[in-house]
Amino acid sequence: MSRKTPMSATSQNRVVNTVLFVVLALGAIVMIAPLLWMITTALKTKADVFALPPVWIPDPPQWETFSRMWTEAPILSGFKNSIIVAGTVTIVGSVTSSLAAFALAKMRLPMKNAIFIALLSGLMIPYPTLMIPQFVMFSKIGWVDTLLPLIIPLLFGNIIMIFFLRQYLSSVPDSMIEAAKIDGASYLQIFGRMVFPLIRPAIAAQFILWFMTIWNDYLAPILYLNTESKQTLQVVIANLNVEYATQRDYPLIMAASFVALLPILVVFLIFQRQIIESVALTGAKG
């Protein structure tokens, strides 16, 4: 770079950057277009949805779609159920996962590494291979059409979270923990007062990613939840799509779908930096 005259190098750079900016902007429009179209469709009248030539910007926007959907579709109960499932699983599961990660990273236990490898190997088994026996198992104890099959198995911890927390803990010096032991702290105290505060940022990042995964889950919920009032939000909107498509109420379907992805979108925009950092880390560790 220093060999060239600075002017020509920077002006050449500027041209390249301008071209790239235009290309990236066009790409960004393509990326965002389906989502914008989802919102505009929600704001159209039922007739405008099928107007030719198409109505691009609804005039006037039908904001009442966003109010009538709460009474015309079981969206509220969907929200409630999704929050119960995702909330319980991630809160309890994060505690069990971080305790296990602490034990696997910093405590003495015979066969510790073999146990860790065995747990990791569970990741190689796809859910569809396990779902039929699991379904029959839960149906025998009468849990079909309840939220329990979506909650209980996940309370036992998340091996992906254990993996990353264990990794994170390996940078904590053993001597710190030994010193606490010599001071007479119990293992629960060591975890609560020392380890947990240390790994809190890592837990937070994994917590958010896990919450998103469960919030967006679709396969397990459609297998178990039949009654409308017990369905999670994703099942509710998928069923609306079947039911209301024949009645051609696309504004309602689009409004409900938008509302279903809104909470995660908001969480993402708030915690963007942390989420992006921890996702980037996934690739580095993989």
Next chain:
Amino acid sequence: MSHTASTTAPTAVPAAAADVPPPGGAGPTDAHRAKQAMRRLHRTEHRWAAAFIAAPVLGFLVFTLYPLGYALYASLTRWNGLTAPQFIGLENYTRLLGDPYFRQTLWNTAFYMIGIPIGLVLALLLAIALNRKIPGQTAFRTIYYVPVISSLAAIAIVWQFAYNGDFGLVNQVLDWFGVDGPNWLQNTATVKPAIIIMAVWKGLGYSMLLYLAAIQSVPRSLYEAASLDGANAYHRFRSITLPMVRPVTFFLVVTNVIAGSQIFTEINIMTPTGGPEFSSASIVYYIVRQAFRYQQMGYATAMSVVLGLIVFVVTLIQFRLNRRNSFSID
């Protein structure tokens, strides 16, 4: 490791010996006593550690290992999920081989994988572009990432309508350019490409992010040195960027193949009947249909075992190649 080995030594013998002071000087006794105390401390630690990992281990046994064993057994039975399974040997597997629907879904699922290289190339180009100091860099990164975090069910609903022949966004935009688009999801020739386009759109931001992180970790001095040596942009890409992002490419290929082999949500929502002539149905779609609509639990389980085997083999290949990879990089 040597430490763990010493703590697993049989405990009965030293415990009994502790009561009887060994003959000899005071020195060895103190050392012995100290060792005893250590051992007791370690045993407490073992107990706590075992308690801490009990939940994931129990969960693994009950919700992974047991269902897996049961799946292997059930795949050898005729079973409706209600009455007891009837052992029929390998009949389900031989039936699979001759099932045209299974072959069709296997083919469809493999076809969707075309989206993986397309997505990776686009993502890498995007990451390289975003790595330059371009105005609005953060905004671009956010916009490209939004589809990744969006719920797949909601996205599939939007795209299903977007692919509508008359009123969908895709054809309305194509109309500006004078192209008369097909009824994407009702057409055997276009339904799979339509789903691929959607999947690439949805996953692009994730791959882009991982590539961007990998590129940003490349030391700048490497590029500067190459420039001084007269390497042009293409050479720098070929001999610096590409090798440096290889582990990420590898990771993405493997995770995408594993996820792609289990594609279900978008198929079930966009083409609830499995598409025209079953041309969009995936393996998992077929498994769910046979198991939960037709109660052919035994047969569906056999298919799910085949799917599990495919995923297992892909993962094994990953571990093998990854080991070789890390040698060439470190």
